[in-house]
Amino acid sequence: MFLVTLICSDEACAEEAEAVVRDLGELERLACACGCTLQALEVDAWVAAAPVARRGALALVAA
Numbered sequence: 001m002f003l004v005t006l007i008c009s010d011e012a013c014a015e016e017a018e019a020v021v022r023d024l025g026e027l028e029r030l031a032c033a034c035g036c037t038l039q040a041l042e043v044d045a046w047v048a049a050a051p052v053a054r055r056g057a058l059a060l061v062a063a
């Protein structure tokens, strides 16, 4: 999953939005409310699952 910051490609609008997508191909389906396409400003990997994985690794070491 990716957390993506988007901006409208129309400079007169320049609306910013955030979206969470499973893969970056989904960005092509997103559009601004004004009808223009959205461009990705910033893409962050979604790391919500990381703490769970780390706990599992520690449990394995302790056993």
Ligand SMILES: [Zn+2]
Pocket (backbone or CB within 6 Å): 008, 009, 010, 013, 014, 015, 032, 033, 034, 035, 036
């Ligand atoms: Zn727009």
